[in-house]
Amino acid sequence: MKFFCKLITIIFTVCVVQCRETVRNPNSVKVNDKIIYDCVDIYKQPSLSHPLLQNHKIQLKPSFSISKPKDKSKSKIQSNKIIECSDGTVPILKHTNVSVTNAQHWAKKHFSPLTIDSHGTHIAGVRALPYQGPYHGVTALMSVHDLNISVDQASYTNIYVGSGVSDKVNFLQTGWMVNPALFGDSRTWSYGFWKGVNGTGCYNTICPGFIQVSRTDPLSIPIPYPRKGDRTIYISILQDKKSGNWWAIHVNYHAPDLNIGYWPKEVFDLIGTNADMVGVLGVVQASPSGKSPPMGNGHLPTKHEKESARIENVEIIDSQFKAIGSRKYKLEKLLDSNKCYGLRAREDLPLHDLFTYGGPGGDSCGI
Template identity: 90%
Template sequence: MKFFCKLIIIIFTVCVVQCRETVRNPNSVKVNEKIIYDCVDIYKQPSLSHPLLQNHKIQLKPSFSIPKPKDKSKSKIQGKKFIECSDGTVPILKNTIEYVTNAQHWAKKHFSPFTIDSHGTHIAGMRALPYQGPYHGVTALMSVHDLNISVDQASYTNIYVGSGVSDKVNFLQTGWMVNPALFGDGRTWSYGFWKGVNGTGCYNTICPGFIQVSRTDPLSIPIPYPRKGDRAIYISILQDKKSGNWWAVHVNYHVPDLNIGYWPKELFDLIGTNADMVGVLGAVQASPSGKSPPMGNGHLPTKHRKESARIENVKIIDSKFKDKEIRKYKLEKLLDSNKCYGLRPLPLIAVLTYGGPGGDSCGI
């Protein structure tokens, strides 16, 4: 009897340990019916199958430090992690046919920072032009908001780097997006988008390209609500001085920065060594009927910083890999529909407020 009781205790203990290990290191995590992440060997992730990356050696961490703002704002993510893969593995999106099809559809509509006029797209942002470059990155803290977006619309806010020659462009973007058709729900997601050699490229890891390094934070995932402070993300796109790879990084104030992963330099023929343009941008894609969705927090910006969607602490990584505040550059303002959206720079406190409600009269 004693032996039987001990056996039961041992079995129970093993089960508890295994259950805890399963929760801590899942083989897969299901976010919704369309979004499932598998924990895969970092050296066997699908992006390494890209023809341009056949001889690529994974860079496990960048060789730079992220510039942090002097003003330690309370705007930061403090939320539950959705995923925690085991050591040596990384979360990779499992692509369904429907998800890939939707991603390809929206990739064709995705706004290029080199095209001011784009059918059905409206923008509000600022950029530094080529004659002040070259550039090696941009970093910014941006407020994050929930929006009521229909299934045939999209709204997003991002930082970006890129270069363009004639009809050829290379660019990278990362930020947040609400796009029910792409993600399968109306939540606000972090995302990345790239366009490289021969115009190829796509969202996140839907096609080979982006190298995932973090085992806990994919490039694209629903953005959690903080326990305190504003809902915001502080993100960077930075080119590594040694490798030339373009890293996506979440900057933290009191803990080490989170290196999500990178876009290898081999994917690009115009930004392999630097970029000609950097900027911050809010953008929307209207429905085929012509109705435009809300941007930012869905309200026109005011002089009151806390009432508006905002992008702040923007810094540009210059030709010497030094970070400079964006207000030290001459900037081009981008606003194509002041009927529905607004843009208000607040240079004294280094904040850009933007956004608007959208509607039926925003123009094409």
């Protein structure tokens, strides 16, 4: 009888230990066979292994919120709703050796918004000039589109902040992208990209750098379709006033903003306190053959903005950490290939309120 009681005790103890171990291990959220997110302890996420973040203390939310301008968009957050990690954990996309290699390849080719020329890259958008800064962020609403992109091309739209000195550049950006080689499919994904100290940096959470905070909305995920209306994202890059960290945020006028996560100031050596330049861009990367992919919704902008890819409500975070819009700033238009792409502003609206952009691409877009 004593032996039987000891056996039951041992079995019970083993079960308790196994249950505890199961709780400790990250559970996973499977979007499909190729897209899986591990729910990992927020304090043990991969980015904390970055050499410059060994003593970093995670910031769970921004220390302040910016004052929002009058609601013009009637936009609501289109939350992904397909991921919900448990309290204390955050979703981190699982990567294969192939996806890591592809990310490294595209990181080398990724267009820097602070340079003038980049082989095979074309742009259409706006930026605030360096002499009007310093800046602490930028916000914009952008329409989101599906595109037919070959495996050796990329097309994306983003907001960005950055600074450059001589041949050194720091910048970070977030928005949407179609890039089959990077993501493994032809869908439209949200994404983030950064370049910091010693020119290092990469996409999303593929290498250490971005600190994920939201347990429901990862930095990078296929962008869902809304139940009604067109597909848009309203996003912000905001530097925290106290910590200096750069937050990626989904803006919502009807509820608190959704704080996705942030790039710690420690991984930058030029934008630790502010940025010299901010902007909003549509960008494409041509294939080695020279054929450029479509940008925006794949059509040249027309006078009917609902038929075109569009950017609305561009707000710049100024030196006083206020979102004052572009009224205070002169915005420079950027368009390097009017053969294949276009940029159109309405005469009755300021440029920061609305502009349309994009085009079909093709074989004669230049280099």
